[in-house]
Amino acid sequence: MRESIDEAAANWAMRHPLDAHQQAALDAWLAQDRLHAGALLRAQAALALAEEALVADAGPEHGSHWTRRRWMAAGVGGAMAAAIAGMVGFSRWTGEHIATERGEIRRLPLEDGSVATIDSGSDLRVALDEESRRVTLARGQAWFQVAKDRRRPFIVDAGIAQARAIGTAFSVSRTENGVQIAVTEGIVATWARNGAGAMTILRAGDFATFERGALVPATGNSPQAIERSLAWRAGEIALEGDTLSDAIARFNRYNKQQLVLSDPSLANEKLVGLFRIDNPAGFARTLAISLDISVSMTAEEIRLSRKKIAGS
Template identity: 45%
Template structure:
């Protein structure tokens, strides 16, 4: 029975192949030798890819520092990749690892709100049923709001732009805190601190700047406009504390908001009742409290099942 080659030895050899490949990739004899090495063990393909990725970021790091990666001593670069550097990459520690992009996905289930610090010092609060993908590199900080809503408290770093993508909408932080909520055609942007620049893909000539206390609704075919919203923003962001604040919304809109957080849904079939407005502060996970308060305020009644809270007009009124 043949002896299994240790993973550490494969990583060491892969680092050597990666360095040699930079200058010998056009040599047929070298290519044949490399192909034979790769074919001998299925683990070697992955090891070579990791080594080449490490080498790429090493070159990038040298370039960012003002160095000349192409004239760096080959033996020195090979030593950086062999053994310790490969392990450092896997463990995300060490100088070279700091150059790798740090990508993570932050998701929440229905009713869940998460506050997650990022490695650059920023903070992301992720609302119910939402997902944010974070990619931090030495040059940029790119975040994608895949669905739902999130609030971003951005750490100051003039060398690395902080950009949030939400469908066709782009938001670039200029030293700030802001929220983005995706909808079918674009996103709502609210600014709580500082300033952001925002635009829609394909409409880059219509960029606008939003300062603290302003909001905008953006989407394809919809010219962005800043709207003063000082009195509304903190209410709209009450979800960060697990609350829903109503300040004159219709019962239909309020029910839709509660339904984002709860499996037990508030149902209002009567259009006139749904158009009634309401003011109040509630815990997001207590749709029952909202339904009974709404019934009391409008003279309606609540019919409960395991899955619904049905608001209907009281026949006696």
């Protein structure tokens, strides 16, 4: 019950300012249940606080004044000080559906001037309207270059975590284990979908990792690591001390010809280099030289193992 109330409250919060007909509908919704007013205040407080952080660098004439005017016009001037109970996702919104196959990396220009670069094996929906821009990432990873539009926030729903921006560049990665958000330019606000904690504000070079059940993410700052992790945008895999097992998992994400590690003792070998994402055979040949291992290939797989010592 609470989830449906919070979702409706979030949708109402995004609609301000309202015309007379919409205001009458909101008043009717508020009168239905005493819980509705509190849910609306929480949603408006969350959006207002995020807006303050996201436009702070734009200067007082374009930033906080606009935010205060917007929410005071909605009659919730005191709501900015309210505790944030977390905002719900936007799973009811539907729009353009994009799914990439294994090995497919797609650059998708959006109607608002933003660009989404979508990684292999990803699934997302895009919904753009006059009030907001919303993306639902069901799986995989995407990097967003967001066109500036302070009247229409850009929101990514990745299930257990949400991210909100105005004009910036950031990536969102969603796996079975959790969600990671990394910022390459500007500022992004992020929060756990069902959490009760405050929003986390990320700036360029910052990342936040959400695990299931966690109310707040683990955060850090590592611009170089973020850039390496996004090398897939250029069709490359960048390794800097990564283990062989991790590298194999990354190559197998993009290729039908799968790398197979026959000898588990090789799993933690550390690697450095830049490799073409669609050339696992070339990667294996490099390993044969650098690690002095045996490589055997078929059309379906490339097996890696230690060379047998004569007489053993």
